[in-house]
Amino acid sequence: DAGVIQSPRHEVTEMGQEVTLRCKPISGHNSLFWYRQTMMRGLELLIYFNNNVPIDDSGMPEDRFSAKMPNASFSTLKIQPSEPRDSAVYFCASSKVGYEQYFGPGTRLTVT
Amino acid sequence: DQQVKQNSPSLSVQEGRISILNCDYTNSMFDYFLWYKKYPAEGPTFLISISSIKDKNEDGRFTVFLNKSAKHLSLHIVPSQPGDSAVYFCAASASGSARQLTFGSGTQLTVLP
Numbered sequence: 001d002a003g004v005i006q007s008p009r010h011e012v013t014e015m016g017q018e019v020t021l022r023c024k025p026i027s028g029h030n031s032l033f034w035y036r037q038t039m040m041r042g043l044e045l046l047i048y049f050n051n052n053v054p055i056d057d058s059g060m061p062e063d064r065f066s067a068k069m070p071n072a073s074f075s076t077l078k079i080q081p082s083e084p085r086d087s088a089v090y091f092c093a094s095s096k097v098g099y100e101q102y103f104g105p106g107t108r109l110t111v112t
Numbered sequence: 113d114q115q116v117k118q119n120s121p122s123l124s125v126q127e128g129r130i131s132i133l134n135c136d137y138t139n140s141m142f143d144y145f146l147w148y149k150k151y152p153a154e155g156p157t158f159l160i161s162i163s164s165i166k167d168k169n170e171d172g173r174f175t176v177f178l179n180k181s182a183k184h185l186s187l188h189i190v191p192s193q194p195g196d197s198a199v200y201f202c203a204a205s206a207s208g209s210a211r212q213l214t215f216g217s218g219t220q221l222t223v224l225p
Contacts, residue, residue, distance in 0.1 A: 004155070031211070043156070043201065043215040056212065091155050100146065101213060103155030 002026070004104035006092050012110045018080040021107045024073055025094030033101060034067055034077050035091040043091070049075065082111045115139045116204050118216035126224050131189040133219050135202030138183065142204040146213065147176060147187045150199045159200075160187070192223045 005024040013019055025032050033048040047057040049069045057067070064083070069075040079086055089108050093101040117136045125131045135145075143164040148156035162169040162176045162185070169176050175188045189196055202216040 033213075042217045045212060045214075048212065093155070095211070100158045100161065101211075102158065103148075105153070105155050 004092055004094055004102055006090075006104035006107050008107060009105060010108050010110075012112065013082055014112055015083055016081045017111075018078065019082045019086075019109060019111075021077040021090050021092075021109070023075045023077070023092030023104060025075070025092070026096075026102055027073070029094035029096045029102075030072070031095045031101075032069060032075050033093040033095075034075070035093065035103075037089045037091065037106070046077070079109075082109075084111045087111050113138070114217075115142075116202055116214050116216040118200075118202055118219050120219050121217070122220040122222070124222045124224060125192045127194055128191045131187075131192045131196065131221055131223065133187040133189075133200050133202075133221065135185050135187075135216055136183060137185075137204050139204070139206065139214075140183075141206035142214075144205045144211070145176070145178060145185050146203045146205075147174075148201040148203060148215075149196075150201060150218070156201055189221075192221075194223045194225050197221055197223045 007022045030051050034046040037043045046059045047067045052069045067077045087110050089106045091103050091106045093103045095101045115138050146161040147159040149159050150156040160171050160174050160176050162178050167178050178185045199218045199220050201218045203213040205211045
């Protein structure tokens with residue numbers, strides 16, 4: 001199995017620009033999670049979907065962040081406009097039955 | 113307020129010896145606990161889990177112990193190998209939460225050859 005796929009792996013952008021992170025979950029998984037990892041806050045859940053429906057977005061930092069899951073095999077996390085404090089590693093994870101989540105390799109975002 | 117705490121940011125162990133990583137939690141609703149391992153530039157990888165109905169789960173060199181009364185769990189790695197050097201995250205979830213995971217801050221394990 002291919003595992004969770006994230007793109008791009010690295011993104012460098014200027015403050016104010018729009019950033020779109022992409023995720024392809026493992027086939028057959030019906031839950032998808034977006035996390036952000038920073039030195040200060042560690043690994044924190046931003047939003048998760050069940051069967052393509054957003055269930056809890058209380059972790060999304062502010063309105064500049066949005067996430068979509070148009071189908072079972074694709075999700076995006078968008079930041080518009082981006083700010084330097086958004087610099088972090090963003091992980092996507094998916095799961096099937098049970099509780100184990102499988103993580104992608106992450107996208108390292110740098111906003112200058 | 114941190115609901116899952118890993119108070120040791122780092123741990124060094126000699127190859128072949130036992131590594132013990134600790135984790136404490138505060139939320140009594142947590143009923144499922146997991147350990148993840150993370151290498152640099154990679155995503156966390158699921159390692160082992162335990163349900164609150166058990167107090168021990170073993171998988172090869174890895175054993176997780178759960179002490180519900182103390183709200184404490186630990187991961188034992190025996191024997192430790194240099195390839196085990198990584199950051200270990202403890203995570204917990206509660207029933208009815210669609211299995212959202214709350215992660216600890218991680219412990220960097222270094223196994224010295």
